[in-house]
Amino acid sequence: MSDAVISGARIEAEAGARAFLHRNPAVARLGLVVLALALWELAGHTVLDPNFLSPPSAIVAAMPRVLGDPGVRSALVATFVELVTAFVLAVALGLAIGLVVGLSGFARRATLPLVLLLYSIPQVTILPLFVLYFGICAGSKIAFGVSHGIFPIILNVVAGVQSVEQAHLTAARSMGASRLLTIRRVVIPHTMPSLFTGLRLAMSATLLGVLLAELYVSTGGVGYYTRIFADSFDPPATFTLVAVLALMAVVLNEAVRIAERRASFWRTHR
Amino acid sequence: MRLVPVPDVTTQDAISVADVSHVYVRSDEGVVQTLNAVSLNVRKGELLCLIGPSGCGKSTLLNIVGGLVSPTAGEVRVHGHPVRGPAPKEIAYVFQENTLFPWNTILDNIKVALEFQGVPAAERQDRAKQAIEAVGLSEFANSYPHQLSGGMKQRASLARALSLQTDILLMDEPFAALDEQTRTYLGEELSVLLAATNKTIVLVTHSLSEAVFLADRVVVMTARPAEIKATISIKAPHPREPNFTTSPEFSDLRNEIYALLRDEIEKTVGGFVGRAAARDRERRAVAGERRPKS
């Protein structure tokens, strides 16, 4: 009797599309996305005003035209370069500052409250100041991006340095290591996990900073083109621009995530 | 005159479990059978203990009786009615880990339970207070669970279950998370309670001492898929004195149950000791054969 019960349960469990979806939520998710796109397409041909919104097909059709424009291309490339530069700078500066602040108890007590104070200011309000001081070229956008991305790094590195177990430091000292060597061999490796955790936040923040600045400056770069396309009621072009930027963001986020996973594969839970 | 045969003892039974099997599917294990054609009856007013190796399915059986899980085959009846889901008016639960709501005081915890059961608002305060007094926690009625010790929390859980005034109490290893002293003490209190009320209690436990001390009958279950291996009756009346545990009868019962359980435990734990011993014996046998008789 129990065999029949078991086989009955097995059959029931494996059959049916419903069960398949149940075991593969990713497929269901994909299905939802496809459904949403389909509805958008439908709405685009029936309900939506072509002056304000376009269906996906129109966007795809407009892509060659928009991306073919050398001005648009250079603006997008410039934005990408700014993003990468700002991120790298934020990480480098953040790591340096984080180490200095974290390693010295005095420095930490003196400066950490200031870091947190600066972090709590809504940076969007001082965006005009950045543009005022750095001009309307790439410098202000990179600077604004760095100013956003640097904080998660500093905070994470400081936390990482502080979490180095005293036992490890004592062991190093008992083996005769100098302070510099201890930093190189003990502190920095221990800080890496925290740094990598902060990378993702830093990338999000940098993306926000650079893109905000780009959109704000309407006389050049991406901000110029968003304004032009909006003024000339060219929704497919706007969407194309937005889509490429979104893609950039996804790619950069993924890159950071892969780097994080590669760096942490050896780390079992401590 | 024809003698009408007396109907089966079902009218005396609070709970009857008939041929219950349970199977579930897990993505990593495939199809797992937890219970195999288990049948038992629990008489009104008795305390029945389910004991068995870890993970054998005793908790599943309890949950099936309580209507929280559906059996794959077989039927459970409570007071003669088939069980189709939770029966809050007839069955109350006490779980192992603390399930008191941390955001309510003890008193409020019990009042909420009464609200769930459908008791009118006017009665809740009094019944809650009575239940708290019955377990000796009146001082802590307005404390929060995190302010209480483990033993007190379980007493509060018991108070909550008692306040529901059900005929049946299902307890799933209620004292397992407590230290031995508190455990023993609460066990004695439970015995007193049993004598005072006429509740039917089904208690799942790992502890042999607890089973022998508390139960009117002990049901020993096999390893997964669980079946009933044996049922042992314990005649001592409730409330049982603490010195019952030192009586020879107690040790005998305990040993008897352990003997029944041992094989099942070995099956579950993997028989490390058994296998090592067997390997040892084998090795010695081989060595003995090669050694010239001296």
Added chain:
Amino acid sequence: MKPRRFDWHARAIRVGFVLALLLFWYYLGRSGAVSAIFLPQLPRVAEKFVQILQSASFYNNLAVTLFELIVAVAIASLFGLTIGYLVGRSRYAVLVFEPLLAGIFAVPIIVFLPVFMLFFGIDIESKIAFGATYAFFPIVLNTIGGISQVDPRFITVSRSMGANEQQLFRRVLLPAALPVIVTGLRIGATIGFLAILGSEMIAGLRGLGSRVANLAEGMNTAEMFAYIVFVIILAGMLNLTLSTMQSRFAGPRSAS
């Protein structure tokens, strides 16, 4: 004991830093080393600050921004809490929707601002819509997390005692998930505010952000500085309000 000492200490440092900064600013202005266009003199900014607090246009802009914020957060909360509850109650729905929502949120939504402008124009409707969209995500994600991670034993024991769905929600799910949900609301309000300011600055007619952008364009740096100082103070006040509300609703352990 240690956290309190650090707090007093930290506060002293912050206050000291701000004072030092103000002094430095004052003397830098006096010395004339920096052009007034880049760094207006402190007394001038202070003067402007007092002026704007007396001007009608300032209060109009303030009202517009606050109005946008309140409506945006209200909309985001309505959708976020409802959808979060419905999704959170189903384990499957959580598996399907949560990564989707988290994935969308990972892209900085600022990128979609031009689309909002396209559809809603550049007046307050687009700011409200944009702010609501930004605020929606932390609210819905935290609500999903909070509801779906309520200890299932609480739900089991409530069911065994006869609770129906409504009682379960009021007496178990809501109190259990409240700290996480309130955190989500707080984050939502905070980034909603930033989103609104940002979108006002990038392209707007009314509101504090628009005013700052206009002043920047007109090189009216003294007044712009005054507005910026005010907005920073406003942000601080908002943060304080949210923090107080959070500790009231979610317990003293949760606020910062």
